[in-house]
Amino acid sequence: MDVLNLKLQDFSGMSFDCDCGMKHSLEIEQIVYGxxxxxxxxxxxxxxxxxxxxxxxxxxxxxxxxxxxxxxxxxxxxxxxxxxxxxxxxxxxxxxxxxxxxxxxxxxxxxxxxxxxxxxxxxxxxxxxxxxxxxxxxxxxxxxxxxxxxxxxxxxxxxxxxxxxxxxxxxxxxxxxxxxKAPGHMIKAGFGDVIGKLTALVDWDLGVIVLHEQKCPVIVSMVNQAVEKCIKNAQGVRNNDKQVVANVFEALTIAGVTMGLNKNTRPASGAEHHLAHYWDLKAIEQNKEHALHGESVGIGTVVICRLYELAKKVLPQGIQCPSPGYITELLQKAGAMVSPTQIGVTRQDFEDSLVHGH
CATH class of the missing domain: 3.40.50.1970 (Rossmann fold)
Known part of the structure; x- marks a missing residue:
């Protein structure tokens, strides 16, 4: 099955034997977008x-x-x-x-x-x-x-x-x-969640080497292809371009589909999500409005890329992460936030999240 060329609605109810050795299936019966x-x-x-x-x-x-x-x-x-x-x-x-x-x-x-x-x-x-x-x-x-x-x-x-x-x-x-017609900050949050897939996939690579996890190249390609469609015109998120908004929704849905096909969250969620969840909880503890999930994930992606950059001398061979500057540039093109301070994360909470956000 050539899953990389399927339309969004064609993912519903799919089942196929993959070259990775797994049988992938999705129990969602209908996906309708139009x-x-x-x-x-x-x-x-x-x-x-x-x-x-x-x-x-x-x-x-x-x-x-x-x-x-x-x-x-x-x-x-x-x-x-x-x-x-x-x-x-x-x-x-x-x-x-x-x-x-x-x-x-x-x-x-x-x-x-x-x-x-x-x-x-x-x-x-x-x-x-x-x-x-x-x-x-x-x-x-x-x-x-x-x-x-x-x-x-x-x-x-x-x-x-x-x-x-x-x-x-x-x-x-x-x-x-x-x-x-959704609020602009929600669309930008969606873009931030899409960008988070870039570090999630790097974490998966690390999991394969360190924890001997299984990784499916087809699922990785599905995620990368969907993300690439979005980042080719990040500026369109800021401008509320209708096709770009559609691309963001498609990428988010495909990311969800890949988690269903893989039967875990590896294809779409990594350390950037742990930071986002920690920051959310700290805001709730302090009776403050917390950022949207995707806003936090986008910012968390910048942070995780910086951590990979700092650790590059001790990382196993083959682990390659985007630079924090590249992720920052993409988010800024989309009009999204890039720093923990922009969502009210204090220095102390930020430092604590690096230690306890797991």
């Missing part, structure tokens, strides 16, 4: 609810962005759908309180959950649907992170960031006009 996809959303909801009740999960921002349209479309199509609206006045956190609130308030007879949102809404809905043993699908509202195609949720449990097992969505659906 214009005017309302009918696709209705059909998917009808299929996966099997005529039962649907709960559409949003927050105030995602309800305005697309959730209201989705709910109206469901009702007009005769589907039995209700809305669960998170009403937090601040940025919604995927923590014990919000997860527990949804678990307590969700009706017992729901057949399908529909997440309308991006990172936090998707993570919460994934976990709750998994615990309820019902399917879910996600309608994306921003190209801000790579977790749409993941089977795990990044959640804050007892003030600690944890990766919690859940399940894959039955379908990922995204309207390109909705994504293009």
């Amino acid at each position: 214009q005017e996809i309302t009918q696709d959303i209705i059909q998917a909801a009808h299929q996966y609810s099997a005529g039962g009740k649907i709960l559409t999960v949003c927050d105030q921002h995602t309800y305005k962005a697309f959730g209201k349209n989705v709910q109206e479309a469901f009702l007009n199509a005769g589907l039995d759908s209700s809305v669960y609206l998170f009403t937090s006045m601040h940025n919604l956190l995927p923590d014990n309180r919000q997860i527990g609130k949804l678990l307590i308030e969700i009706p017992n007879d729901i057949s399908l959950m529909v997440a309308v949102g991006s990172g936090v809404i998707n993570d919460i809905t994934r976990l709750v649907s998994y615990k309820m043993k019902i399917p879910y699908m996600v309608v994306c509202t921003a190209p801000s992170m790579d977790g749409y195609a993941s089977a795990t949720s990044s959640l804050i449990i007892d003030s600690t960031k944890n990766t919690i097992t859940g399940h894959l969505p039955k379908a990922i659906l995204a309207d390109e006009n909705v994504l293009h």
Whole structure:
């Protein structure tokens, strides 16, 4: 199977025997990206609810962005759908309180959950649907992170960031006009998350040498190809170029797909993510608004590249990491942040993250 030339929607349900010796498969049944996809959303909801009740999960921002349209479309199509609206006045956190609130308030007879949102809404809905043993699908509202195609949720449990097992969505659906209208800082965050794949792959190389991990060249090529498409026109992120926004979403989704194919997060998440999670938790501990995931990841990528640069004399042969200057230049072209100080990380917290961010 020539996976490097597949269109995004062709990854759904794929299964193939790879030259690396593994059998790769993906249990996501539908990936839809395009214009005017309302009918696709209705059909998917009808299929996966099997005529039962649907709960559409949003927050105030995602309800305005697309959730209201989705709910109206469901009702007009005769589907039995209700809305669960998170009403937090601040940025919604995927923590014990919000997860527990949804678990307590969700009706017992729901057949399908529909997440309308991006990172936090998707993570919460994934976990709750998994615990309820019902399917879910996600309608994306921003190209801000790579977790749409993941089977795990990044959640804050007892003030600690944890990766919690859940399940894959039955379908990922995204309207390109909705994504293009997403707030600019969310699109830049998505670009930052894409850039993080460059150090994640270097970490994987190191894992192969030091820990004797298995690495799939096809999956590496999938990630590199998707990243390359984005960085060729990083300036387009700053300018909100529609095709570049589409490239960012495609790269993020493919990164998620590769984690599903590899059955772990190696292809798309490395030390840059550990720093990002540590900084998030410190902000939460200090009752401060934390940066978007992709913003932190992009900055973390600069830091990890600098650490690889400092360690180059003691690294095993064959480990090659991009220079921190190159990553900084890409992020600046996109209008993204490049320094921990820009997201409120203090010198002490930065130093602590290098020691404890793992």
